[in-house]
Amino acid sequence: xxxxIKDLSVKIENKNILKSLNLNINKGEVHAIMGxxxxxxxxxxxxxxxxxxxEILNGRINFKDNNLFDLNIEERAQEGMFLAFQYxxxxxxxxxxxxxxxxxxxxxxxxxxxxxxxxSFAKLLKSKASDLGINIDMLKRSVxxxxxxxxxxxxxxxxxxxxxxxxxxxxxxxxxxDIDALKIVTDGVNKLKTKDNSFLIITHYQKLxxxxxxxxxxxxxxxxxxKSGGYEIAAEIEKDGFQKFQ
Amino acid sequence: MNSETLNTLNSYSKNKYKxxxxxxxxxxxxxxxxxxxxIKFISLKxxxxxxxxxxxxxxxSKWKKMKEPKWANLSFPEIDYQDIYYYSAxxxxxxxxxxxxxxxxxxxxxxxxxxxxxxxxKVLAGVAxxxxxxxxxxxxxxxxxxxxxxxxxxxxGEAIQKHPDLIKKYLGSVIPPGDHSFSALNSAVFTDGSxxxxxxxxxCPMELSTYFRINAENxxxxxxxxxxxDKGSYVSYLEGCTAPKRDDNQLHAAxxxxxxxxxxxxxxxxxxxWYPGDEDGKGGIYNFVTKRGLCAGKNSxxxxxxxxxxxxxxxxxxxxxxKGDNSIGEFYSVAITNNFQQADTGTKxxxxxxxxxxxIISKGISLGKSQNTYRGEVSFLRKADKARNYTQCDxxxxxxxxxxxxxxxxxxxNNSAVIEHEASxxxxxxxxxxxxxxxxLSHEEAVSLIVNGFCxxxxxxxxxxxxxxxxxxxxxxxEGSVG
Numbered sequence: 219x220x221x222x223i224k225d226l227s228v229k230i231e232n233k234n235i236l237k238s239l240n241l242n243i244n245k246g247e248v249h250a251i252m253g254x255x256x257x258x259x260x261x262x263x264x265x266x267x268x269x270x271x272x273e274i275l276n277g278r279i280n281f282k283d284n285n286l287f288d289l290n291i292e293e294r295a296q297e298g299m300f301l302a303f304q305y306x307x308x309x310x311x312x313x314x315x316x317x318x319x320x321x322x323x324x325x326x327x328x329x330x331x332x333x334x335x336x337x338s339f340a341k342l343l344k345s346k347a348s349d350l351g352i353n354i355d356m357l358k359r360s361v362x363x364x365x366x367x368x369x370x371x372x373x374x375x376x377x378x379x380x381x382x383x384x385x386x387x388x389x390x391x392x393x394x395x396d397i398d399a400l401k402i403v404t405d406g407v408n409k410l411k412t413k414d415n416s417f418l419i420i421t422h423y424q425k426l427x428x429x430x431x432x433x434x435x436x437x438x439x440x441x442x443x444x445k446s447g448g449y450e451i452a453a454e455i456e457k458d459g460f461q462k463f464q
Numbered sequence: 465m466n467s468e469t470l471n472t473l474n475s476y477s478k479n480k481y482k483x484x485x486x487x488x489x490x491x492x493x494x495x496x497x498x499x500x501x502x503i504k505f506i507s508l509k510x511x512x513x514x515x516x517x518x519x520x521x522x523x524x525s526k527w528k529k530m531k532e533p534k535w536a537n538l539s540f541p542e543i544d545y546q547d548i549y550y551y552s553a554x555x556x557x558x559x560x561x562x563x564x565x566x567x568x569x570x571x572x573x574x575x576x577x578x579x580x581x582x583x584x585x586k587v588l589a590g591v592a593x594x595x596x597x598x599x600x601x602x603x604x605x606x607x608x609x610x611x612x613x614x615x616x617x618x619x620x621g622e623a624i625q626k627h628p629d630l631i632k633k634y635l636g637s638v639i640p641p642g643d644h645s646f647s648a649l650n651s652a653v654f655t656d657g658s659x660x661x662x663x664x665x666x667x668c669p670m671e672l673s674t675y676f677r678i679n680a681e682n683x684x685x686x687x688x689x690x691x692x693x694d695k696g697s698y699v700s701y702l703e704g705c706t707a708p709k710r711d712d713n714q715l716h717a718a719x720x721x722x723x724x725x726x727x728x729x730x731x732x733x734x735x736x737x738w739y740p741g742d743e744d745g746k747g748g749i750y751n752f753v754t755k756r757g758l759c760a761g762k763n764s765x766x767x768x769x770x771x772x773x774x775x776x777x778x779x780x781x782x783x784x785x786x787k788g789d790n791s792i793g794e795f796y797s798v799a800i801t802n803n804f805q806q807a808d809t810g811t812k813x814x815x816x817x818x819x820x821x822x823x824i825i826s827k828g829i830s831l832g833k834s835q836n837t838y839r840g841e842v843s844f845l846r847k848a849d850k851a852r853n854y855t856q857c858d859x860x861x862x863x864x865x866x867x868x869x870x871x872x873x874x875x876x877x878n879n880s881a882v883i884e885h886e887a888s889x890x891x892x893x894x895x896x897x898x899x900x901x902x903x904x905l906s907h908e909e910a911v912s913l914i915v916n917g918f919c920x921x922x923x924x925x926x927x928x929x930x931x932x933x934x935x936x937x938x939x940x941x942x943e944g945s946v947g
């Protein structure tokens with residue numbers, strides 16, 4: 219199994235957020251999790267990425283034959299987990315190019331691969347950026363600093379394509395995007411999809427799933443997955459809302 | 465701040481202060497305390513002419529009537545001036561050694577450990593170094609090569625002997641001995657430091673650098689540096705400093721004077737890494753420094769860049785007097801304080817001439833229980849038509865027990881002056897760290913990246929050879945912070 223979440227219960231500040239959650243993802247699959255606000259979707263994304271504010275009460279997560287809880291945030295990232303943030307944070311003065319260059323090399327180091335030199339990296343970055351319709355000038359700027367909402371999301375996808383993760387988690391990537399930006403972002407995701415990597419797409423609305431076709435759709439309510447199935451579930455939610463699952 | 469951030473910041477403390485070792489060497493000192501005999505001793509040791517001793521004694525009589533300036537945001541016990549040695553030299557240094565074969569191998573070893581080899585062939589390519597150990601200059605490299613261009617680069621002691629006319633004309637011309645108590649003190653007891661003269665139209669082909677080391681216990685270091693750039697000349701100068709770890713506080717009171725004549729430019733960079741004291745605030749250097757540059761001629765330029773990471777107390781305001789029309793003054797500063805360090809630093813830009821311009825970029829980073837103050841004064845005198853100043857001061861707080869303060873003064877007597885001022889204070893935040901780590905960077909890398917990003921505008925002003933070192937130093941200075 220590529221990613222296996224078993225009986226996961228998580229709390230934050232005395233509030234139980236995830237309750238006996240189960241989810242299995244195989245290589246090459248695209249999974250979507252839909253759910254109303256406050257159902258625990260973003261908590262799941264952050265627990266997978268290793269954010270430290272949460273208390274794991276029960277359960278286990280295996281990722282590529284590792285017990286995920288044995289790895290810290292950066293080790294998970296280096297193992298190939300990528301989280302596209304809902305609200306990417308600004309880091310003034312930290313230039314995008316060296317930032318991503320260090321990121322890719324820390325991953326390569328862990329994988330005992332040779333580090334990529336400045337010149338080859340600059341080439342790689344340029345070509346990936348132009349694939350995503352990102353202006354080269356943007357690569358001279360500081361991480362997320364002064365970016366519009368759409369630019370931030372597009373830049374998340376650029377990082378994803380550079381780091382080429384095994385498991386990409388997209389946390390509400392569609393929020394705040396107009397239809398043109400949504401198209402660019404989802405095109406980027408579709409280009410990255412191979413039979414060897416997997417996607418976990420967290421969203422509120424069905425719209426995103428018109429552009430990225432999931433293999434499985436899960437409905438998350440109140441900290442658990444209450445229903446799983448194919449794309450037809452998304453259509454059901456679009457029509458009737460989450461009401462009937464609660 | 466969560467526990468992991470704390471752990472990372474604490475783990476920096478294993479790095480600690482790398483330069484804290486002591487060199488066991490016989491030294492020669494006068495009795496402790498400050499009086500006319502001490503001054504006569506120093507002057508005699510340095511084999512100085514009569515006029516120099518008189519100059520010192522005059523400064524001393526001024527000092528006796530003065531009180532320390534108290535306006536800074538610093539707290540420390542009263543300095544007992546009678547409990548300090550004012551001179552310390554390794555034995556056998558009555559005369560500066562002619563070459564390295566005359567230098568005690570222990571000293572050469574000391575500098576190797578500090579990463580400053582004294583053999584010219586091993587020295588950083590393109591950097592000439594004057595090395596000051598306690599009160600004496602140990603060696604000056606590349607002197608011969610510079611002499612061919614007419615450049616004088618030697619210790620101030622040597623300049624007093626060999627270039628009395630320049631010394632008489634310029635010493636104390638920018639910082640008068642009676643300016644304040646630390647300048648009077650320095651003028652009375654200064655021991656060594658560097659002297660630079662760049663002749664007309666000469667662009668100095670290499671970085672000039674002085675490396676100061678305090679070694680002896682209970683000893684004050686009173687460095688005096690004087691740099692004169694004659695018409696149309698250019699020089700870039702860098703100073704570095706370290707001291708051993710000791711439980712007692714030590715006093716360092718330097719005076720640095722720069723003079724740029726018409727069309728001349730001086731770029732002065734400092735990487736200050738004196739011993740900052742331990743995690744509990746014990747020991748460390750009291751760094752009371754007066755640095756002032758005079759843009760004497762038209763179109764002259766003086767640029768100060770400082771990276772201040774050391775010292776228990778830093779009191780330092782590298783300033784520019786913009787006298788010549790169209791002259792330019794710049795001040796770029798990074799000040800990092802950690803544990804119980806206190807820094808009160810900034811600049812003074814005095815616009816006298818027409819069309820004079822000044823620019824101030826200050827970045828303060830406070831960690832632990834430290835206090836970091838930016839203090840600046842920009843003044844425009846009556847004749848400073850169309851003068852301009854741009855000031856930007858940013859503070860970054862790491863943890864919640866430290867303080868950042870900004871105290872800007874602006875005084876304009878000319879209506880055509882243009883003044884811009886920007887200031888910001890921010891905290892390093894967990895979201896930024898989480899974001900960097902999610903991309904695969906370690907916690908340590910993330911902190912250092914964020915802080916270096918914050919300082920970038922200043923670090924890029926340093927000469928190439930030192931920019932990388934400075935970045936590393938910034939990372940090391942983040943050690944041992946308690947959030």
